[in-house]
Amino acid sequence: MDFGLLYELQTMAPRSRTRDHTLYWETLEQVVRADQVGFTHVWAVEHHFREGFSHNAAPEIWLTAIAQRTERIRIGHGVVQTLPQFNHPVRVAERAAALDILSNGRLEMGTGRAVNAWELGGWNVEGNTRDMWRESLELITRIWKSGGEPVTFEGEWVSLRDRVVVPQPIQDPHPPLWMAASSPGSYRLAGELGLGVLSFGMAVDAEAIGRRIAEHREALAESEPVGAFQNPNVAVFMMGYCAETREEARAVAQDAFNWYLDETVREFSKWADNSTALEGYEWYHKVASNLDKLAAARNFDYLLDGGMILCGTPDDLIETIERFEGVGATQMILGTAIGGITHEQVLRSIDLIGAEVIPHFAAKVAA
Numbered sequence: 461m462d463f464g465l466l467y468e469l470q471t472m473a474p475r476s477r478t479r480d481h482t483l484y485w486e487t488l489e490q491v492v493r494a495d496q497v498g499f500t501h502v503w504a505v506e507h508h509f510r511e512g513f514s515h516n517a518a519p520e521i522w523l524t525a526i527a528q529r530t531e532r533i534r535i536g537h538g539v540v541q542t543l544p545q546f547n548h549p550v551r552v553a554e555r556a557a558a559l560d561i562l563s564n565g566r567l568e569m570g571t572g573r574a575v576n577a578w579e580l581g582g583w584n585v586e587g588n589t590r591d592m593w594r595e596s597l598e599l600i601t602r603i604w605k606s607g608g609e610p611v612t613f614e615g616e617w618v619s620l621r622d623r624v625v626v627p628q629p630i631q632d633p634h635p636p637l638w639m640a641a642s643s644p645g646s647y648r649l650a651g652e653l654g655l656g657v658l659s660f661g662m663a664v665d666a667e668a669i670g671r672r673i674a675e676h677r678e679a680l681a682e683s684e685p686v687g688a689f690q691n692p693n694v695a696v697f698m699m700g701y702c703a704e705t706r707e708e709a710r711a712v713a714q715d716a717f718n719w720y721l722d723e724t725v726r727e728f729s730k731w732a733d734n735s736t737a738l739e740g741y742e743w744y745h746k747v748a749s750n751l752d753k754l755a756a757a758r759n760f761d762y763l764l765d766g767g768m769i770l771c772g773t774p775d776d777l778i779e780t781i782e783r784f785e786g787v788g789a790t791q792m793i794l795g796t797a798i799g800g801i802t803h804e805q806v807l808r809s810i811d812l813i814g815a816e817v818i819p820h821f822a823a824k825v826a827a
Contacts (some may be wrong), residue, residue: 461781462791463499465494466476466538466697469516470720472800480515486803488525495530497814501568502526503538503658503793508546511584513723520555527563527664527803535563537642538598538793539572540657544595544618545583549596553603553625560629570638570658571597576727577674592617594686597653604634609743633688638695647672651679656691658793665766666780669696670787677788693790693792700770700794701801702777702809702817713737713771714760716799721763770794781817783826787795 467487471628473479491502504523507514516522542552552571560567573593575581580589603611603625613620638656641644649799650657657676658668675696681690696776699717704708766781770792781792785798794813797806 461785461789462500462695463498463818463821464503464534464552464791464793465491465499465797465810466503466505466793466795467491467522467742467797468507468514468795469522469631470507470513470798471515471751472512475559483515483649484522484525487522487797488529489801490797490806490810491526491533492529494810494814495533495809497693498818499533500537500792501534501791501813503536503568503570506541506546507576508579509814510567510579512577513539519819520559524559524562524580527559527566533566534568534640535559536568536569536629537570539570539638541574542571542600543573543583543585543589543592544596545585549599549618550623550625552596553600556600557627557629560631560635563815565630565635567631567635568634569741570640570656571600572581572640578727587617591627593651595684595773601634601637605688607633636691636693637687638691638693641672644672648679651676652683654680654683654685654690655685656693658693659694659789665768666783666787666789669694669784669789672750675790682780688756694788694795695791696784696789697793698768698770700777700796700809701805702770702774702812704812706772708770709776712801712805716801717763717769717771719799720758720795773798774812774820777813777817778820781821783784785821 463483465731469483469487471479471483494502504519505516506513506519508517519537520827540552541547556567556569571593573589578800595617599613599618599620602613608624608626608628610622610624612622636656638658639646639650639656640660641650642660647657676694680690683690699720701709701713702714709804764771767783770777770780784792796809
């Protein structure tokens with residue numbers, strides 16, 4: 461079991477010239493600490509126009525700063541948006557390759573198409589976003605598999621004619637490829653393309669994740685990888701906070717976790733009024749149209765009792781993580797720097813997980 465941290469770069473601070481400066485430098489310190497205590501991965505999202513919820517509009521820059529301050533931790537795009545309106549795939553390939561070079565081959569490459577109606581509207585996205593994403597990914601991997609030879613690509617959404625794209629990544633032939641999966645059908649699609657899964661599985665228990673992992677594995681067995689090799693890994697993202705006592709963990713995490721859930725549900729609910737805006741988001745409309753179930757998922761005790769969040773002592777976290785390990789998850793990604801959880805509190809949780817949770821799973825591997 462690998463252990464990662466995911467960063468939205470969230471802040472509850474009021475607008476000021478120094479707000480983002482403080483946020484960026486505190487999170488850099490947190491990841492340096494995570495590298496020191498045994499976390500294996502750090503993942504950065506890409507969001508736009510979402511003040512407070514995410515200030516990580518240029519994740520490759522933040523990740524490059526991390527790469528220069530750490531030694532072992534894998535540097536993950538979780539994910540970079542590859543719709544041409546967000547980022548042209550040639551630019552994605554160039555920037556990601558530069559990041560792989562500057563991290564000495566530690567890049568993990570996750571891609572996605574965005575599921576936030578507000579962001580999609582801000583970039584005036586129109587058309588089948590899944591087709592756009594897939595076409596962009598095919599161009600990125602073709603560039604990396606070219607070995608620096610000229611590339612020609614003709615697609616519906618993007619094209620490139622007889623160009624050498626540099627730099628090339630140091631990992632040969634390219635970094636491991638991942639796909640964000642929030643809807644159930646994405647697991648099978650990831651398997652068909654030979655991609656690892658970045659599962660944003662809030663409000664989903666281990667049993668449900670296990671069924672989706674089984675579909676991913678089944679599809680992998682007959683896949684035609686878009687890249688040069690398969691990535692069979694499945695990482696599960698959960699909100700997580702660890703403390704010496706359950707009472708302390710809950711006191712720190714409850715309001716922050718509830719805020720994060722409220723923000724997530726608020727964004728999903730927008731799809732209830734956008735069912736015909738874009739092809740391929742029917743599942744989000746279906747979920748958003750059933751607000752009663754969404755409201756139930758916003759209950760802290762419901763999530764805690766169901767093992768859908770990580771909050772408690774090291775033993776509590778170990779018990780829940782082992783459930784996901786048992787159904788085939790290979791990495792647990794924690795969202796800790798969220799809501800109003802302070803920098804000092806994040807560091808304490810990272811230290812405790814590094815001291816007691818990670819060694820438990822390392823000992824199992826050694827045994």
